[in-house]
Amino acid sequence: MATIALGVGTRTVSPVVGNRQPLGELEAPVSEMRHHSLQNIDNSWGDGWYDGDTESETEIEASPRMTSSPRLPVPVSRSVWAPGRPMPVMHTVRHITTKLHNTAVTSPPSKHRSNEESPPEFHMFFQTPDRNQEETLSRKRLQMTPLDAMSPEMFGDQENNNRLGPQPPKRTRVQRVPQPAHLSARLTALSKAQLVELLSKVVYERHPQLEQEVHTMFPEPDLSAHEDHLSALVRAVYKSFPRSRLGTARDVHIYRKVSRHLDHFRRECLHQGKALQFSQEWGACLDYTLRAWRCVSDLPTFDCPSHNAAKEQCYSGLAKQCKKALGQSFLEKERYNQFRPRFVKACQLNQQMEPCLRLLDDIIRDLP
Known part of the structure; x- marks a missing residue:
């Protein structure tokens, strides 16, 4: 999480990832942001922030917290901002975050990076925020063309422009014809009674003239x-x-x-x-x-x-x-x-x- 030193306190800010820049190029925007944030903080402590249940406006102005080092007030659920008065501190911080929307700072110093990249008098780091859809789409290398935007003219003449190579020939459906097994193989699956019945039906009912021939062919x-x-x-x-x-x-x-x-x-x-x-x-x-x-x-x-x-x-x-x-x-x-x-x-x-x-x-x- 990155932290911004505002002089009166610290605030964590998360900018959107952009083109990362060296830390030296961010000194001027950060200085301007410091001055702007301190001015808004001083103005917001006057009349614009009060608690309807605990403290009145007079109590807030005479609060001992103002005489010492001022800190950012922590609003509770019942705190109200009066219309026509300066913006609360929380809104000021959001404004600062929006201003640094397209700014990125290098990572904090580590053992592999020298301290010259991050001066000790100004340590300011930002965490990569969640990406929105618009920026994500703009960062992609290959963009998908929507289907409604596609047209036949984009591809030219399909017959003359075969960029994907020749289309493979379509396979013809093979008609599988069941082939019966050999007669001797099928006879081995029959029982003795089934074989006797089959042979009797073939010889006596279909071909009676084969009876004598079968008798002579009978083996031992x-x-x-x-x-x-x-x-x-x-x-x-x-x-x-x-x-x-x-x-x-x-x-x-x-x-x-x-x-x-x-x-x-x-x-x-x-x-x-x-x-x-x-x-x-x-x-x-x-x-x-x-x-x-x-x-x-x-x-x-x-x-x-x-x-x-x-x-x-x-x-x-x-x-x-x-x-x-x-x-x-x-x-x-x-x-x-x-x-x-x-x-x-x-x-x-x-x-x-x-x-x-x-x-x-x-x-x-x-x-x-």
Whole structure:
């Protein structure tokens, strides 16, 4: 905040920012301003300032403050200025501020500035006031032309005067046509029942003449997924074994932990065989029986015979499915000869496969 020394007191004045001038060029205006302010102060102390509640005009004139160094009076809310009398001191200070409206003084001396710029006998500093809109607009370097003042003549011929460069070509809207995915990719998302329904509708309803051709093109079922599923169930049975054993590895305590997994294996093993029987793929059914037989043999055998019921049910169920597949199948003799060594190994694992082996020998003997 800048301060003006007026001789009888100090007053803070804030001029508007203008072109800053050296302090030496402001000595004459400031001296004139001092004389003018002191004269107004002496005139305003006579009759023009009084307080209607506290002091009368006579009390103000005879006030001891006038005999000593006079100070600026501080008017209260009830102070009144009488018409026709000299201007109060506050108005005088405002007049001084208006007179210095376009004058600016350099900043106060600092450690980086020598004292020659600011003489010690006259220290006077001003604070930058708030800028009004007119001065702000006049100080801007780039002025925006109002829209109402703009005209086509200001820009000249737009076709010949391309000051902004050539306009980029407008992009044409691309018509996005939905492209269906490949048929094989879409078929992978369908379930087994949906695939059967789709193929039946295409062959039987739309193109009945393709039925025989499709039969000849049918491949052998892939049973690797069935075998992997049974192997995973066998691993789950052994993972359910408790780590701390109080008795033998095949006692009642162990069976109670793994009985649930044994029942799950039994259901899945027989269900997959029945699904192959329903499809009447007898060669695949015989192949599945021999694969599942090996997986059943990997199940644990418990001390109590009743705890091995799930394992025995798998053997008996697979043997029945195999016997039915041998009776319904019409395969080549070479294909039956390929199955016989596997049937012999299955009989070594469990004797319930022996009736199927004898039936297989009879079929091979009857074929030419």
